[in-house]
Amino acid sequence: MECILNKVDPQFDIAQGFKYKLSVLLCQDGFSFLVTHAISQKVLRLSSYKITFGNHQEESAGWPVSGKEYFDQLKQIDFTQMPWQRVDIAIASHKITIAPHAFMEDANDLKIISAAYSVSPSEKILSEPVFDLGPVAAILVPRYISDFCTVIFPGSFLRNAAAIFVKGVLRKHSQLIARQVFINIHHDFFEISVIQGLRLLYLNAFKYSSPSDVLYYVIFVLEQLGFVPSEEKVTLMGDISDNSTIYLQLKMYCGSLNFIAKPVELEYGEAFAGIELHKYFTLLNIPLCE
Numbered sequence: 001m002e003c004i005l006n007k008v009d010p011q012f013d014i015a016q017g018f019k020y021k022l023s024v025l026l027c028q029d030g031f032s033f034l035v036t037h038a039i040s041q042k043v044l045r046l047s048s049y050k051i052t053f054g055n056h057q058e059e060s061a062g063w064p065v066s067g068k069e070y071f072d073q074l075k076q077i078d079f080t081q082m083p084w085q086r087v088d089i090a091i092a093s094h095k096i097t098i099a100p101h102a103f104m105e106d107a108n109d110l111k112i113i114s115a116a117y118s119v120s121p122s123e124k125i126l127s128e129p130v131f132d133l134g135p136v137a138a139i140l141v142p143r144y145i146s147d148f149c150t151v152i153f154p155g156s157f158l159r160n161a162a163a164i165f166v167k168g169v170l171r172k173h174s175q176l177i178a179r180q181v182f183i184n185i186h187h188d189f190f191e192i193s194v195i196q197g198l199r200l201l202y203l204n205a206f207k208y209s210s211p212s213d214v215l216y217y218v219i220f221v222l223e224q225l226g227f228v229p230s231e232e233k234v235t236l237m238g239d240i241s242d243n244s245t246i247y248l249q250l251k252m253y254c255g256s257l258n259f260i261a262k263p264v265e266l267e268y269g270e271a272f273a274g275i276e277l278h279k280y281f282t283l284l285n286i287p288l289c290e
Contacts, residue, residue: 001073004030004048009269012044020044022084023286024153025161026145027092028062029187031074032283038085041287042267046280049077062094062188062207067144071152080152087156088286089149090164091126094189094205095140101129104136113138128160130167135200137163159289161282166193166203168285172263174198178233182260183218184282185238185246190214192221201225211245219253231255237281263288 023034035045051073064070097116109125127138137160149156169182174197184191194202206217222229233256240246251257262277263284
């Protein structure tokens with residue numbers, strides 16, 4: 001297990017865990033933690049870890065077949081057993097579909113997501129509305145995730161990372177009338193969302209194996225929606241930097257390319273200065289989307 005980032009506010013006292021909220025983002029290649037004060041929403045800790053699997057570990061749908069090795073490494077983190085006031089765990093998956101709120105009622109979620117993916121008994125549907133009575137994002141995740149989380153984080157709330165991503169985008173950018181495109185890069189898949197004001201026009205996820213795959217899917221989606229890529233305003237977040245191949249390729253075809261700004265609702269101490277917080281946009285928005 002590799003620690004990518006571990007920033008702690010100097011005033012943070014882990015022994016007082018019941019005063020704080022813990023937000024967790026689980027991805028197939030690692031996990032991230034955010035600790036915020038329950039009242040002030042001040043960011044007190046931000047940590048990110050990459051998982052290392054044994055050579056024998058097979059993958060299914062991007063996640064290990066068995067979650068034991070994954071969660072054994074998760075349990076090594078020093079504060080996984082602290083008495084937090086609240087724990088929210090968002091899970092990311094490339095297997096995603098979206099439907100109107102009424103369509104997801106009466107257990108229709110299985111029928112809808114089965115139209116796009118083959119659902120195995122070892123998988124669980126995790127759905128969450130983007131806003132009250134609005135579109136519902138549904139993802140497929142390994143069933144063992146909820147089983148392990150119940151043990152490691154008793155009383156925690158499981159969240160849909162794709163829904164958190166869109167909620168964060170709408171909260172920060174829905175004041176503009178102009179159409180906007182947002183791309184959230186993960187280790188081997190990315191989410192693309194298009195909004196116009198409070199309207200969610202599009203949301204989907206695509207797996208990729210090379211930077212050119214990302215460019216292909218982005219151009220394909222925009223053209224299928226009837227847009228001209230060179231005229232679109234594209235905002236990036238996630239596992240990407242301004243010197244990455246994905247960024248440089250998109251810059252050649254998109255009219256405007258920028259990184260998303262950090263949420264203004266959270267308070268950041270000096271310890272977090274200089275961090276590329278666009279990489280943690282979904283994680284930072286979990287405590288704001290309760």
